[in-house]
Amino acid sequence: MKLEILYEDNHIIGVVKPAGVLSQSDGSEPEGEDMLSIIGEYLKEKYQKPGKAFVGLVHRLDRNVGGTMIFAKTSKGASRLSAEMRAGTFKKGYFALAEGHIKTKNAMIRHYLYKDERRNIVVDDKKRGKESILVYDVVGHIGNNTLVFAIPVTGRTHQIRAQMAFSGHPLLDDVKYKGKRVTCGNVTFPALWSGAILVKHPTKDESVLLKSVPYGKNAGATWQAQDEKVCEMCTNYLKGIGNDEFNRLYSIRD
Helix, strand or coil, rough: CCCCCEEECCCEEEEEEEECCCCCCCCCCCCCHHHHHHHHHHHHHCCCCHHHHHCCCCCCCCCCEEEEEEECHHHHHHHHHHHHHCCCCEEEEEEEEEEEECCCCCCEEEEEEEEECCCCCCEECCCCCCEEEEECCCCCCCCEEEEEEEEECCCCCHHHHHHHHHHCCCCCCCHHHHHCCCCCCCCCCCEEEEEEEEEECCCCCCCEECCCCCCCCCCHHHHHHCCCCHHHHHHHHHHHCCCCHHHHHHCCCC
């Protein structure tokens, strides 16, 4: 797999994870085919390291979700990015193609998500669930579907997929949450893509903004099945995304 690099310096590396590739090995795939291993091999070759190169995993994407990821190249980078995750200053935005025509330009939705470990699915359960807040912008409409840019203010398992479904707008091909099947084959790729990550650099007094759009074979079958207009809409939307826009979206309340 050719590694698509968005940014790299001494402490961090930003890449595009293809849909269908694990963030970290779980033992189900041949050795070396997860992002952690792929980046480790890239760093080992680039810097001619005799042993394993350090790669710190600070966040994950579901296997069949692709897009922007950031990894640490040093223990200091890993520690400080992890601290940002805990503090809620590690900002992530996702493109999602949802069923139906969403009329509200931007909104916040709230559910109480509880993970059913046996079925590997989350449900809305006020008694057992954790408060989960999702904010989004409507990017545009494609036929009867709506492209949104969504930010999970609280980081829960399957948060965007579940909350959009519970709001009556499941993602295309997300059959786990009753989304419409739009592609063929045994594997489904929910129409979800990590579009942007904004973090404070671990060692510099500056921010790092990483962006990517769902395009080509690395995006997965569902995004590939869409018109090129969808990629163009994502690209145009990301031109305006920066620290101010993330802050605006985080401030949305119902």
